[in-house]
Amino acid sequence: MVDVLTTTINAVTISALYALVAIGFTLIFGVGGVLNLAHGAILTVGAFTAYYATSALGLGIWVGAAAALAVGGLFSAAMYLGMIRWVQDEPILVMILTLVTSIAIEQFFVVTVGTQAKAVPSLLPGQLTFAGLTVQTNQALTFVLSWLLIGGLVVAVNYTRTGKAILATSMSAKGAALVGIESDRMYLYTWLLAGALAGIAGVFLASYRTASYTMGRGPLILSFSIVVLGGIGSIRGSVLGAYLIGFLEVFTVSYVDSSLSGLASLVVLVVVLLVRPEGLFGRELAEA
Amino acid sequence: MVNDGSGTGEKRTTGKRTGAGGNNDKKAAGVDRRRFLQFAGAGVATASLAGCTGGSQSSDANQQLDGPIKIGVLAPEPGNNPIGASIANSAKLAANQLNEDGGVLGSNVEVVVKDTKEDPATGQRAYQELTVGEQVDLTTGVFTSEVQLNLMSSIAQQQTLHLNTGAASPETTRRVAENYDRFKYYFRTGPVNSHYLGQNMVDFATANFESMGWDSVAILAEDYTWTEPISEALNGSLGDAGIDVPVNQRYAGGTENFSPIYDEVASADVDAAYVVMAHTGTSAVVQWAKQQRPFGFGGIHVPMQLPSYYGSVNGACRYAVTQNSATPTSEITDKTVPYANAYQEANGKYPVYTGYITFDAVKMYAQAVQQAGSKEAGQVIPKLENMSFTGTTTANLEFYGQDHQYPHDVKYGKEYAWPLWLQWREAEGSGSQQVIWPDDLSTTEYQSPPWV
Numbered sequence: 037m038v039d040v041l042t043t044t045i046n047a048v049t050i051s052a053l054y055a056l057v058a059i060g061f062t063l064i065f066g067v068g069g070v071l072n073l074a075h076g077a078i079l080t081v082g083a084f085t086a087y088y089a090t091s092a093l094g095l096g097i098w099v100g101a102a103a104a105l106a107v108g109g110l111f112s113a114a115m116y117l118g119m120i121r122w123v124q125d126e127p128i129l130v131m132i133l134t135l136v137t138s139i140a141i142e143q144f145f146v147v148t149v150g151t152q153a154k155a156v157p158s159l160l161p162g163q164l165t166f167a168g169l170t171v172q173t174n175q176a177l178t179f180v181l182s183w184l185l186i187g188g189l190v191v192a193v194n195y196t197r198t199g200k201a202i203l204a205t206s207m208s209a210k211g212a213a214l215v216g217i218e219s220d221r222m223y224l225y226t227w228l229l230a231g232a233l234a235g236i237a238g239v240f241l242a243s244y245r246t247a248s249y250t251m252g253r254g255p256l257i258l259s260f261s262i263v264v265l266g267g268i269g270s271i272r273g274s275v276l277g278a279y280l281i282g283f284l285e286v287f288t289v290s291y292v293d294s295s296l297s298g299l300a301s302l303v304v305l306v307v308v309l310l311v312r313p314e315g316l317f318g319r320e321l322a323e324a
Numbered sequence: 325m326v327n328d329g330s331g332t333g334e335k336r337t338t339g340k341r342t343g344a345g346g347n348n349d350k351k352a353a354g355v356d357r358r359r360f361l362q363f364a365g366a367g368v369a370t371a372s373l374a375g376c377t378g379g380s381q382s383s384d385a386n387q388q389l390d391g392p393i394k395i396g397v398l399a400p401e402p403g404n405n406p407i408g409a410s411i412a413n414s415a416k417l418a419a420n421q422l423n424e425d426g427g428v429l430g431s432n433v434e435v436v437v438k439d440t441k442e443d444p445a446t447g448q449r450a451y452q453e454l455t456v457g458e459q460v461d462l463t464t465g466v467f468t469s470e471v472q473l474n475l476m477s478s479i480a481q482q483q484t485l486h487l488n489t490g491a492a493s494p495e496t497t498r499r500v501a502e503n504y505d506r507f508k509y510y511f512r513t514g515p516v517n518s519h520y521l522g523q524n525m526v527d528f529a530t531a532n533f534e535s536m537g538w539d540s541v542a543i544l545a546e547d548y549t550w551t552e553p554i555s556e557a558l559n560g561s562l563g564d565a566g567i568d569v570p571v572n573q574r575y576a577g578g579t580e581n582f583s584p585i586y587d588e589v590a591s592a593d594v595d596a597a598y599v600v601m602a603h604t605g606t607s608a609v610v611q612w613a614k615q616q617r618p619f620g621f622g623g624i625h626v627p628m629q630l631p632s633y634y635g636s637v638n639g640a641c642r643y644a645v646t647q648n649s650a651t652p653t654s655e656i657t658d659k660t661v662p663y664a665n666a667y668q669e670a671n672g673k674y675p676v677y678t679g680y681i682t683f684d685a686v687k688m689y690a691q692a693v694q695q696a697g698s699k700e701a702g703q704v705i706p707k708l709e710n711m712s713f714t715g716t717t718t719a720n721l722e723f724y725g726q727d728h729q730y731p732h733d734v735k736y737g738k739e740y741a742w743p744l745w746l747q748w749r750e751a752e753g754s755g756s757q758q759v760i761w762p763d764d765l766s767t768t769e770y771q772s773p774p775w776v
Contacts, residue, residue: 038587046583091635150404152627153606155637158614172615244614245580245607246637254580290584295547295576 041169043290044283049175051282052182056237057255058262058274059186060230066269067206067226070120070130076256077138078231082108082238083247084145087156097157101239108235109228116227121220138252145249153246156239178240185233186275193271202226206269254298258285261301265308267315276316280304389431393699395419395686396454397435398465400442406630410679411465411489412437413671414663418686421666428690429697436460440471447471448478455482461699462487464513464685467678469493469550480506485701485708487511487685490678492518494553497730504726509701511708511723511732513688513715514681515649516743518550520736521624522557524647524743525598530565532745532761536770538596538620542571542589544608545600546579554600554624562598570594579604582611589619596620602627606637613640616775622646622747631674634748634755641748642755643773648746649677649717651757654765656744660716677717684715717741738762747771 061075082104089100115137123129158174165171193199204212205222212219241251262281266273281301288300308315395415402412412435419433427433436458438450447466454460455478463479466472467490476499479486486509488496494517500507516524533539543558545551555574562569570592575585589597596619601608605627612621622645627633629648633641650656652664652674663683667675675683692707693699709732713721722735734741745761747770758768 038584038591042587042591043584046587050581050583091638147404150406151401152406152630152636153610155606155610155640157638161614163616174614244611246610248606251580286584289581290587293576294573294579294585297576297579297581 038290045171047283047286049179051279052179053237053240054258054282055275055278056182056233058259058278059271060233061259062263062269062274063226064230068223070124073134074138076252077141078108078112078234079238079255080252081111082235083242086239087154087247090157097159104235104239105232109232112231113228116224142249153248156242156247158243258301261305264305265315267317270317273315273317389429392432392434393428394434394460396460396463397437398440398450400440400467402437406676407467407678410675411682414679414683415686417667417670418683422690428693442468444470444474448474451475451478455484462689464489466491472496479509483509483701485509487513489513489681489685492550494519497733500731508705512734513685514734516736516741517733518553519557522554526561528745529562529567533567540568540594541596541598542594543598545574546604547574547577551600580607582608586617594619599623599625601625609644610637610640618776630676642750645747647743649743650680654759656717657714657719663716680716688713
């Protein structure tokens with residue numbers, strides 16, 4: 037039997053990563069009302085950006101991570117400007133376009149990289165031993181960085197002019213327009229931010245596991261569960277949801293059966309949708 | 325060595341097979357057409373043969389064949405999958421070498437490659453294009469067991485010789501045992517079937533675990549069709565060999581996060597994880613190395629068989645062990661290294677195991693045609709059945725006989741197909757596959773990872 041503390045550490049670090057993924061997903065939905073099915077694929081873009089930066093260009097992994105942050109953000113922004121902006125009021129079209137984009141990205145990596153998974157170096161290699169427990173330095177870094185980014189995001193949304201404008205747009209695009217906020221620009225910022233978070237999350241995920249063309253699928257499905265559980269559009273809810281789902285997944289795999297890992301979160305998704313569709317925190321950033 | 329695809333794929337395959345089997349008795353429009361084409365094809369082939377040989381059945385090696393020998397190759401994504409590329413390029417290499425030596429019975433050897441995409445339906449379509457459309461004399465290749473199983477009925481119907489060079493499911497040759505006359509057109513030149521792959525894991529363990537310091541191991545097998553016979557062969561056998569197996573887990577297909585599994589292995593305090601992995605192998609070995617888990621890692625690990633693997637995982641496979649059919653530098657026979665080098669020269673990289681086996685299959689077929697003096701399946705089959713061929717992976721490539729449990733399957737054993745075991749090591753900044761067993765091929769001894 038695996039000891040509970042080790043399992044808890046696994047759960048805490050993976051949840052930190054899920055939080056980064058889910059926040060971007062929830063932001064785009066909360067602010068723009070758009071369900072971005074290509075969000076998982078942006079993780080893949082981030083991961084392979086870091087892979088190419090380190091293996092083909094011979095750059096360090098930190099440069100690779102910065103590149104992933106930038107490329108993830110720019111890719112996401114380009115998706116908004118090139119496609120979503122024109123159809124964002126048509127939910128079905130948006131779903132089709134983002135789904136197709138996600139499949140196209142996967143196929144792109146099948147052709148350019150192949151189906152074999154690739155390793156991405158750890159940002160901080162080695163292990164930390166703390167009170168008799170061994171933790172991967174890379175995992176500890178993910179945890180710290182995840183909270184720094186989440187904290188920074190919360191501060192930015194609540195205390196900066198642009199952040200407040202984003203918040204206002206999410207509450208009511210019409211109202212925001214009346215006070216001179218350009219909603220298109222706010223949507224663009226949201227996509228940029230969500231893409232950057234997904235890009236960096238992709239690097240971390242690839243550095244623990246590997247980079248492969250399908251690596252974005254799992255996180256996308258988990259994001260659904262997390263966001264629905266936390267309340268669609270709620271940053272607070274997404275963070276809490278990420279930890280609940282992360283713990284559920286790791287504990288199920290460790291103590292019940294490894295084949296149930298994907299299933300547990302889907303059961304939660306269905307139950308929450310039926311019993312409490314507004315999630316734990318409801319929609320904070322919702323149009324009235 | 326192995327196949328792939330999920331349990332769902334297997335079910336779909338089985339369904340198709342039953343359907344096709346039923347069609348032999350009942351009538352379905354599609355099959356009627358196919359049968360018509362098949363008979364028409366056979367008629368044309370017979371007529372042309374008669375025209376050429378005058379109906380002679382002699383095995384005169386000086387005999388001339390009418391037209392080229394056409395070989396249909398079924399490979400998964402031959403453009404960018406190393407397994408598929410090895411199949412396709414090795415068939416072409418063998419054909420080129422045969423043609424340079426004057427062809428077979430004076431005829432040129434032509435190769436037509438089709439992509440199976442590891443999908444049973446796509447594989448079936450490609451097979452029909454090769455046999456009905458291109459009228460090939462031999463089909464070879466196929467990596468995925470689900471694809472191979474789905475072709476069995478068609479092979480029986482088309483009565484075109486098929487040499488499987490990649491799919492390991494024992495179910496295929498079991499069908500030859502059940503109905504020899506119907507399925508005799510099917511042979512497996514390699515790899516050894518998954519029952520024997522498991523047997524080989526037991527043989528390796530018995531011979532080496534003591535000196536490697538692996539007194540207790542955790543068995544980790546990914547839950548796919550191809551690993552089932554291996555798990556069956558391993559269950560109990562390792563215990564009988566005096567090896568302690570506190571963890572024996574078939575983990576879910578598609579697993580990406582190995583931390584919980586490794587936590588369990590570590591808490592069982594075993595010396596090594598003895599693995600059976602293809603699809604999930606890369607995540608598993610990368611996480612083992614990065615997390616510096618306190619146990620060794622080895623078994624059947626298909627991705628690690630790729631000669632170029634070290635670079636793609638940043639050396640994460642260092643100190644890990646895998647079974648393989650051959651390495652580019654192992655002199656299993658005097659054909660092994662020349663073949664690997666010729667392949668490297670033609671394609672810029674070294675082949676994986678499916679390449680060695682496909683190369684042998686084409687060469688062996690050519691020899692059988694030469695002996696039979698004909699490319700007609702009915703005459704080539706007895707020659708293959710009785711042949712002992714020196715290939716690139718064994719000096720005695722032979723098939724089990726009609727009365728065996730697995731007729732037409734490549735023989736497994738020290739004298740026959742006998743996989744080798746290698747450890748990934750680092751030399752001068754890059755990785756190399758060093759053979760650790762069997763002893764006559766070994767270039768080094770197993771080395772435990774420094775963190776264990």
